[in-house]
Amino acid sequence: MRFDTIIIGGGLSSLVCGIKLQKAGVKCLIVSAGQNALHFSSGTFGLLGKLPDGTEVREPMRSMSFLPEGHPYSKIGVDKMSEYVAEVPAFFESCGVRLHSAPLSGEGGFPVNGYRLTPLGTLKPCWLAMEDVTLLQSKDDIPWSKALIVNFSGFLDFNAGFIAEGLGRKGVECRVENVTIEGVENLRRNPTEMRSVGIARVMTKENDWKEFGSKVRELSSGEDLVILPEVFGLGDPVIVQWLREMIPGEVMFVGTMPPSVPGIRAQMRLKKAFEAAGGTFLSGDTAENPSVEGGLVTSVHTVNLGELRLSADNYVLASGHLFGKGLEATPSKVIEPVFGLDTDFPTDRSSWCDEDFFAQQGYDGFGVICDESFRPFIDGKRVDNLFVCGSEVGGCNSLYEGSGAGVAIMTAMSVADSILAGK
Amino acid sequence: MQEKNVSFNNFEQCIKCTICTAYCPVVAVNPFYPGPKQAGPDGERLRLKNKFFFDENLKYCMNCKRCEVACPSGVKIADLIHSARRRFAREIPDLRDRVLANTDFMGKFARPFAPVVNSVVASKPVKAFMDVMMDIDRERTFPKYQGKGFTRWFKKEAADSQSSYSKQIAFFHGCSTEFQHPEVGKAFVQVMNAVGFGVKLIDEECCGVAMISNGLWNQARRHAEHNTKVFRKTVGEGLPIVGVSSTCVFTMRDEYPDVLDVDNSDVRDSITMVEKFLFEKVDSGEVKLVFKEDYRARIAYHCPCHNEKLGWGIFTKALVGMIPGVSLTVLDSNCCGMAGTYGFKKENYKYSQEIGRPLFEQIKSLAPDFVCCECETCKWQIEMSTGYTVLNPIVILADALDLEATAKAN
Numbered sequence A: 001m002r003f004d005t006i007i008i009g010g011g012l013s014s015l016v017c018g019i020k021l022q023k024a025g026v027k028c029l030i031v032s033a034g035q036n037a038l039h040f041s042s043g044t045f046g047l048l049g050k051l052p053d054g055t056e057v058r059e060p061m062r063s064m065s066f067l068p069e070g071h072p073y074s075k076i077g078v079d080k081m082s083e084y085v086a087e088v089p090a091f092f093e094s095c096g097v098r099l100h101s102a103p104l105s106g107e108g109g110f111p112v113n114g115y116r117l118t119p120l121g122t123l124k125p126c127w128l129a130m131e132d133v134t135l136l137q138s139k140d141d142i143p144w145s146k147a148l149i150v151n152f153s154g155f156l157d158f159n160a161g162f163i164a165e166g167l168g169r170k171g172v173e174c175r176v177e178n179v180t181i182e183g184v185e186n187l188r189r190n191p192t193e194m195r196s197v198g199i200a201r202v203m204t205k206e207n208d209w210k211e212f213g214s215k216v217r218e219l220s221s222g223e224d225l226v227i228l229p230e231v232f233g234l235g236d237p238v239i240v241q242w243l244r245e246m247i248p249g250e251v252m253f254v255g256t257m258p259p260s261v262p263g264i265r266a267q268m269r270l271k272k273a274f275e276a277a278g279g280t281f282l283s284g285d286t287a288e289n290p291s292v293e294g295g296l297v298t299s300v301h302t303v304n305l306g307e308l309r310l311s312a313d314n315y316v317l318a319s320g321h322l323f324g325k326g327l328e329a330t331p332s333k334v335i336e337p338v339f340g341l342d343t344d345f346p347t348d349r350s351s352w353c354d355e356d357f358f359a360q361q362g363y364d365g366f367g368v369i370c371d372e373s374f375r376p377f378i379d380g381k382r383v384d385n386l387f388v389c390g391s392e393v394g395g396c397n398s399l400y401e402g403s404g405a406g407v408a409i410m411t412a413m414s415v416a417d418s419i420l421a422g423k
Numbered sequence B: 001m002q003e004k005n006v007s008f009n010n011f012e013q014c015i016k017c018t019i020c021t022a023y024c025p026v027v028a029v030n031p032f033y034p035g036p037k038q039a040g041p042d043g044e045r046l047r048l049k050n051k052f053f054f055d056e057n058l059k060y061c062m063n064c065k066r067c068e069v070a071c072p073s074g075v076k077i078a079d080l081i082h083s084a085r086r087r088f089a090r091e092i093p094d095l096r097d098r099v100l101a102n103t104d105f106m107g108k109f110a111r112p113f114a115p116v117v118n119s120v121v122a123s124k125p126v127k128a129f130m131d132v133m134m135d136i137d138r139e140r141t142f143p144k145y146q147g148k149g150f151t152r153w154f155k156k157e158a159a160d161s162q163s164s165y166s167k168q169i170a171f172f173h174g175c176s177t178e179f180q181h182p183e184v185g186k187a188f189v190q191v192m193n194a195v196g197f198g199v200k201l202i203d204e205e206c207c208g209v210a211m212i213s214n215g216l217w218n219q220a221r222r223h224a225e226h227n228t229k230v231f232r233k234t235v236g237e238g239l240p241i242v243g244v245s246s247t248c249v250f251t252m253r254d255e256y257p258d259v260l261d262v263d264n265s266d267v268r269d270s271i272t273m274v275e276k277f278l279f280e281k282v283d284s285g286e287v288k289l290v291f292k293e294d295y296r297a298r299i300a301y302h303c304p305c306h307n308e309k310l311g312w313g314i315f316t317k318a319l320v321g322m323i324p325g326v327s328l329t330v331l332d333s334n335c336c337g338m339a340g341t342y343g344f345k346k347e348n349y350k351y352s353q354e355i356g357r358p359l360f361e362q363i364k365s366l367a368p369d370f371v372c373c374e375c376e377t378c379k380w381q382i383e384m385s386t387g388y389t390v391l392n393p394i395v396i397l398a399d400a401l402d403l404e405a406t407a408k409a410n
């Protein structure tokens, strides 16, 4: 079966690349082994929150020149980066994913990092946020004095106590309340299934979210901030807006333990946009067994399609990091399992991870070695019609820098442009 | 070390992300169902300690496999659930479940009396009786049994000419082609003959899917063993086994080894769907299709859950999409709620309709000429719930192909 481009992986990076190509008339196939990192997303996209040396970043575009040469952003270059950064909100809007940011900077109209409240009650920088998330303009100055934090009785994946403690340290007086909604109580039959998506499903029903909204309204007594778990608007985020109108004060939705409701919603909408543009998406199938001849990929196979050869002019590998199984760690080395591409990792295994969970982790920096246009190498020899994008690309510690989604999106746009330019 | 420590159906690969539960259609509507994570990997851990932890509510799983398609860690969740049911279920299938499970027996029994049976099971008092006495929901209409089955037609009308083709395939027609939809089998023979393949019937038995879902394990296993033996002989003669129902094909490829413990590794790759078979032949240039010039249809394609799990919906999409004059819309991935005999049961009826609702609404809003689908129970559910006709892709192809011109071209 022939396509113009075959993309391996079904996450943020592959979908952005696929949608961009498909909309430009390139016939794409996406092969996706299982769901992806978007399901763990906080509902925000980071572009750059910290430099590798730990310096905090306010305006990501102004910090690009401080990034090392091998960083994916440095490979794309400041001009292209600015172009893509400006393009992203409209790109996602056209796929049904509305994103907002902190006000752009006066000079140059570049993005300025906003801050989101984390489930641990701390503030983290980010670039763009989905509808659920309220962005603050400063990390230190919280514009509210009294907060009401409301949880569902028995929902353990949203820790109101942590949030209250974190905000308390910043001088916000917090009150925690639980509400009981009959439809949600049903979920408690199976304590382990009282999870974000279960509640979110109940909260798509008008009676139930309205009951929740009015209970919160009754509970509030003059608080200027109301914090709720991110379990609303699974199908349609308009419910998030309606709750904001219904409840007095600023209503802020804060992330739960995975799966992430805004993340799932974004994933479903991006996949739909890709298919609506004419793309073919193979769910639950794994790419394997490629043929590479003379520096070119000539075909791949998948587990489900067996003998059938899938071929294309170009191939994109966006199969994720260690987490997405795009990379695999063995006791002595890190491999890319589909093509056996050359990877970058320190030979000293003790530097792979730090026992402090929140410290900069060595493994975060592992990745596939690529040239300036994200073409990878096998045994030092470049593969000319294969491109790598997303968290699989080496050269950065994206969890530490807060650049995960940014790298996924920027590299995807850059790869799509290279493919379009070669057409 | 870790690599050697892999258990039956790999439940320890689970990272507890709950993504499976997010995509399970049953847990979304039925509060009694514990959900794939709890029913599968979490429950397995406990069940291995003590079978006392087995939860009878696992019977609510429709085996649609959507959890497995979504799982980022490749856990065989539904296989865990059904092999647990096989090993531990205490509830004994009752008369209703036995009746529903025996699609072939019911068919053989009903056929001679087809006109009588059809009108009897369609009559109000009988439906009310089945509802009260047998817990088969009275809103359901039984698919009509055809007086003259597919194999009788085949023997009379088609069998003699089959040996004149130099290339041969074995056809697994399945129960619904035999008893309810012989037109699917006729279309299959027409198309295969036109592209130059003779059709051979084999000594098949019901694939057993309904026995698996109704807990008739021993019977299902016997069928699996019988069919696998027949396939072995067929493959030995160099014939592939081609089917028209995605559920039969999926069951015979994957449920036999994973749930029923019947090793089919030597024949599994030879069991295929007609759409995949045809597409590969067309793609390699071995077969040419010539379509009628005046064929026009607006078609909506529903990919059944089991075909989604097989990953083969693209073949149907590609083949039907080749027909000039067809505008094809692929419906959003959504379970129809029927899942074989599941939706027939009174206790499931309400959930079954709720699960399928988004699909029904999408079909109604598209208002296609008809719906295309490889699964007969999806067909019954969609036809009953939307009023739109559902056609098997092979029936569409037989209709759209210029069979004579195709025969000449091959």
Ligand SMILES: Cc1cc2nc3c(=O)[nH]c(=O)nc-3n(C[C@H](O)[C@H](O)[C@H](O)COP(=O)(O)OP(=O)(O)OC[C@H]3O[C@@H](n4cnc5c(N)ncnc54)[C@H](O)[C@@H]3O)c2cc1C
Binding pocket: A008, A009, A010, A011, A012, A013, A014, A031, A032, A033, A034, A035, A036, A037, A038, A040, A041, A042, A043, A044, A045, A046, A047, A285, A286, A287, A288, A318, A319, A320, A321, A323, A324, A325, A326, A338, A389, A390, A391, A392, A398, A402, A403, A404, A405, A406, A408, B072
């Ligand atoms: C837990 C977690 C939370 C995160 N939270 C945030 C956040 O809040 N904000 C932010 O900006 N960034 C976040 N990130 C980082 C960022 O979201 C991810 O890096 C980004 O989404 C990665 O997208 P991707 O497409 O590169 O890879 P992934 O999303 O990992 O997708 C890889 C895909 O490839 C598939 N795959 C793998 N191998 C194969 C194969 N052989 N064949 C077919 N398919 C295959 C996988 O199944 C998967 O679908 C987070 C990352 C993680 C891991």
Ligand code: SF4
Binding pocket: B013, B014, B015, B016, B017, B018, B019, B020, B021, B036, B037, B040, B041, B070, B071, B072, B073, B074, B075, B077
């Ligand atoms: S999706 Fe897979 S890994 Fe996640 S909880 Fe379910 S079985 Fe476990």
Ligand code: SF4
Binding pocket: B023, B024, B025, B026, B027, B035, B036, B039, B060, B061, B062, B063, B064, B065, B066, B067, B068, B077, B078
């Ligand atoms: S097979 Fe279907 S019904 Fe059963 S647990 Fe998985 S998703 Fe749910």
